[in-house]
Amino acid sequence: MLQKFLSIFRPAPAIPRLSAKEIEAKYPKFRWQILESTFIGYAVFYFVRNNFPVVSKEVGEALHYSREQIGDILAVTAISYGIGKFIMGSLSDRSNPRIFMPFGLVLTALLNFCFGFSESYYIHMILWTLNGLVQGMGWPPCGRSLGHWYSVKERGTTFAFWNIAHNVGGGLIGMIAAYSASYFGWQYAFFIPGVLALLTALYLFYRLRDTPQSVGLPPIEEFNNDYPESKETHEEELSMYELIVESVLKNKFIWVFALSNLFVYMVRYSLLDWGPTYLKEVKGASLEKGGASTIIYEFAGIGSTLLMGWISDKTGGRRGMVSLLCMVPIFFAFIGIIYTPPGFIWIDLSLFAVIGFFIYPPVMLLGVSGLDFSSKKAVGTAAGFIGLFGYIGRTVQAKTIGYLADHYSWNVSLGFIVCSCVMAIVLLSFTWNLKPKS
Secondary structure, eight states, X not given: OHHHHXXXXXXXXXXXXXXXXXXXXXXXXXXXXXXXXXXXXXXXXXXXTTHHHHHHHHHHHHHTOOHHHHXXXXXXXHHXXXXXXXXXXXXXXXXXXXXXXXXXXXXXXXXXXXXHHOOOHHHHHXXXXXXXXXXXXXXXXXXXXXXXXXXXXXXXXHHHHHHHXXXXXXXXHHHHHHHHHHHHOXXXXXXHHHHHHHHHHHHHHHHOXXXXXXXXXXXXXXXXXXXXXXXXXXXXXXXXXXXXXXXXXXXXXXXXXXXXXXXXXXXXXXXXXXHHHHHHHHSOOOHHHHHHHHHHHHHTHHHHHHHHHHXXXXXXXXXXXXXXXXXXXXXXXXXXXXXXXXTOHHHHHHHHHHHHHHHHHHHHHHHHHHHHTSOXXXXXXXXXXXXXXXXXXXXXXXXXXXXXXXXXXXXXXXXXXXXXXXXXXXXXGGGTTOOXXX
């Protein structure tokens, strides 16, 4: 029964090769179609994942949740998302993104509806834990798609552009959730994004395709002349053992990037999970300004992600080196937030922008490194493994910041993130000279 259900996700088979004229005409159109649809789809995954942190203070006040309880919801969601990203990554490497990704959006939308209708802490914990698992159906099919439609020599720039989906989705939901809650009640911060997710799932099913071979086109390496000797119309899918053990667990480079990602994600999600609450409680910000901090933080990373992706390509794919250089100004920006007194919200928001500007290139580049140092047939698994460590980091910071803020102070919580930033810098120093395999 389970095998029959999973069969609906199986990769689309290769079909006979189109004529040379048709290939020249259709390949660029399909490449844009894949980039555009995965971009929109992944941005909307953020609508139904990052909505809770924006209104967590309002949910807590309405339902009498403590900061530690809010931190627990964030923590279990983070670890379940990390696990889901790894498991779903392995499944997505053997699945058709056109089916896999929209199905994930439908599931997460339904869980958002249930969350809005519930007022029980334990039910909220269960629902958001499940939401974390199905959210793992977002990034891996995107990685599989981009890995098949864009080649090594254009990977940094392409992934940099695509990675803006994080910022667009994460930034817009800050305003969507804040204004939905402000005008209609906290429940609508889950209902409205849920409706948007369902509509996007239909769009993805219409636009997405699987591999180039599934629509009669040659592999991207052949089309881009990365290695012209490749003339195969079909590429063998890897077994689960080859995906998980050979491509990931025995790959020392993947381990280095995964451990680095753990601390990068601690830094990244500290302001996404707690930034709006911190500004409202410590710096006197309104609900709308708390939501604005999220869009400022997210949108600040757009230009830098494009720039650093291009630079990483121009430096021969030294993603670790570029990531390390980005973490240094983040360290000083957090020090600035700690020492900025209440009443100067514009300074805090400016420092949020600085951190957002520099944090997203490492987030993107460490994910790309999973593709650089593994097979394109294992990109979902490798990225899922690196992402698992990232969300272990998010889990630790979510639980720790809530605990430290409740039992000590917000400054102690931020000091913990400063230490995480230092650890990220130390680990990334080991990746300074790493370049992708040819």
